[in-house]
Amino acid sequence: MDAQIAISRVDQLDLVAIQPLVDENTAEGWLFLSKAVLAYQDGRNRFAKPGEALFEARFENELIGLGGLNVDPYLNDGRIGRVRHVHVLKAFRARGVGHSLLQNIIEHARKEFKLLTLRTSNPVADRFYRKLGFVTTPAINNATHHLQLTDKIYLPRAAWADD
Numbered sequence: 001m002d003a004q005i006a007i008s009r010v011d012q013l014d015l016v017a018i019q020p021l022v023d024e025n026t027a028e029g030w031l032f033l034s035k036a037v038l039a040y041q042d043g044r045n046r047f048a049k050p051g052e053a054l055f056e057a058r059f060e061n062e063l064i065g066l067g068g069l070n071v072d073p074y075l076n077d078g079r080i081g082r083v084r085h086v087h088v089l090k091a092f093r094a095r096g097v098g099h100s101l102l103q104n105i106i107e108h109a110r111k112e113f114k115l116l117t118l119r120t121s122n123p124v125a126d127r128f129y130r131k132l133g134f135v136t137t138p139a140i141n142n143a144t145h146h147l148q149l150t151d152k153i154y155l156p157r158a159a160w161a162d163d
Ligand SMILES: CC(C)(COP(=O)(O)OP(=O)(O)OC[C@H]1O[C@@H](n2cnc3c(N)ncnc32)[C@H](O)[C@@H]1OP(=O)(O)O)[C@@H](O)C(=O)NCCC(=O)NCCS
Pocket: 001, 030, 084, 085, 086, 087, 088, 089, 092, 093, 094, 095, 096, 097, 098, 099, 100, 118, 119, 120, 122, 124, 125, 127, 128, 131
């Protein structure tokens, strides 16, 4: 990755700097960043629960990428984290920025969680997450990909999908 690009953990979502990412995310047909901003503003999700974190990528001072780690909000299990709201500005893709964001998220997640989930319908993201070691089977409710964070496989029975 370009030496001028820095990944860092932040306590707050920069609501001004994120706007170009939100606009691009929406224009690409995804709604998750505009929803994330609303959830942050009304306090539903501030990435502040135990184990949670927010990471940003900046080129010089410009925000060019974002990635969050939440307790999985669908599985009701504090040992399962979820990768959320990952977006890298198109102009900076395929340079390893997403990979670095995820490395930071995964490293942080290992401290608190046993399993990391996410959901994506983007084929580029599918390839991206598989390269990072995420798998798609066995299926987990409300997730498309997951990554085991410890040697022992952790799959809460109640979380298995029916199909
Ligand atoms: C998915 C996404 C986050 C990936 O971000 P990224 O910064 O492009 O990711 P990386 O650069 O780390 O890796 C992407 C690809 O670039 C390649 N790459 C990485 N560094 C590279 C370099 N220096 N030169 C050329 N290619 C490179 C990677 O090998 C990878 O290749 P692949 O397409 O064969 O998998 C980005 O495409 C995105 O924001 N998409 C829209 C939003 C989205 O779908 N988010 C995920 C929702 S959960």
